[in-house]
Amino acid sequence: MSAPPKKQTLGYEESGSDSDEDQSENEEGMEYTGDEEIQVDFEGRSPTDSDYHGIKQLLAQLFLKAHLNLSELTDIIIGQSNIGSVVKQSGAGEINEDDDDDDDDDLMGVFAVTSAVSLSSKKKVEVVQQLRSLLVELSSSHATEECKTFIKTAIEDADAPLGLIINERFINIPPQLAVPILQNLSNELKKAVEKKEPYNFSHLIFICKLYKDEERKGKRKKMQDDVIWSNPEEEIIDQMADYKFEFCVKDEVDSGLSGNWLSGDDTMIPYRRVLIIEANKFDSVIEQIKIAVQR
Template identity: 30%
Template sequence: MAKRKANGDDKRPTRDKMDVDGEEEDEDASLIDVDFEWFDFDPEIDFHGLKTLLRQLFDVDNDLLDLSELADIILAQPELGTVVKCDGKESDPFAFLTVLDLHRYQEKAVMKQLTQYLQQRTADVEGIRQLREVLSSNSKSKLGLILSERLINMPHQVVPPLYNFLLEEIQTPSPKGSSEALTHYLILSKTYEEVASKLDAGEERPAKKKKASATSAAETFYFHPEDEALQKHALAHCSFDYAKQGDEGASDSKRAFQDLGVRPQGHLILMDAMKFRDAVKAVESYLGYPS
């Protein structure tokens, strides 16, 4: 199924505009028109671009998983998922979204790695009993893992079409088998916390250290803003530390153009399949649907 249509009858978005100056108040600010096109996965074209986006999604833990095998699994089911491109079908993807039936692929080595990884990373996280239950080996739930990533600075308006396409596809019978019978969806994403710089603290050398409030908690920020809408429909959600998080100096290395360091974390959102349509509509309302 080709998602890009060239004629005027196509009601699916094919264009967005980005302000390259970042100065909305300037009437003379330059605008560049970028054609965003939605395509099915193509194993002959998309392997390397998809693998690059998967590395970005798993951040510092990317080498703990066989991402080549994961990319192959995604590309082997082109009836589920979408890539976004700017220079035609032959170009590399700038964004993607797909769902993987964990039961269907449970014997794949990378799926065993991924399930074990998620179980280990969330083992000490409180308040996510339902998440642990659906990830357990004896679970009766049929879990679909939603993976999505995009290049930094991609306009968030490309996201609602990705979810709308997926919603259509999981409800369309496929000769290779679809995810229509899934009972739950697990969305893997990323968040981050801002961390005070140890370098600045060393330079200032205050006479007395301030005591941190016992009740204060670090604010969570979202790499994917749609997560805020999605988790309002969730059974459970949590952020988790990466296995290769690094020391505090790693946060300082990620603070270009700002005073605070950045501490990335993985993020999971568990959703009942019956709530997925409402969640997709919420994403569309929250981010806006491009015309």
């Protein structure tokens, strides 16, 4: 029998409204307007086999139509039992840790996944080869010469291993959850390094989802692009990044935020931004995220 998954109660109550009005006003039979408060408690756990489809779904919304073996990437994330977490709703199903039956886990959807995948020690694995090639290819087309040179050199430098940070969740999950999850990941990486496991990264790579206001013909260009980050905390990572580049994925998705835009709204175009930071800055980045989400 496998060891029970570690758990971390996140205890966040999500509000879908900016108003503090008494919820008793929401009488039975009233039409749902999207302004009602929804209180949800989450918990972080080690990924298990029962999380396979949920994790793969989250990876698919990040990588879209990129030529990647997402099944294999999902297996890597689950196989790293001491690295990474999934976020599930607390109380959605009681897990009997003395039972190998995963039926209860199947009832609990995966709302988020956070992990780290070595692009160096696992370079012989097919999906890691694909990720390495994808980064070189995308940077060649979209990055500055400095960034392009760094990625090409770092990919081949065995003495400066690269770690890909997976930080993916559904869009309505609050950024406050990022702090304990990222802190936990940082601690896990440190413990793994102490055990001489191959997670002593030189740099960390983040692939972030963002959306920009489409420039329309005849529309005055704004001084600064309107940008919406799918994971707001990643704007902090962007500010502290050593290298970055972005590319449009408009042709790979059906619509900007996978929702219906009102006729008066500007069209939002989906992008991916690749951020690279020195690994020794990870804790500082997390601290800045913590400060930002508490404002």
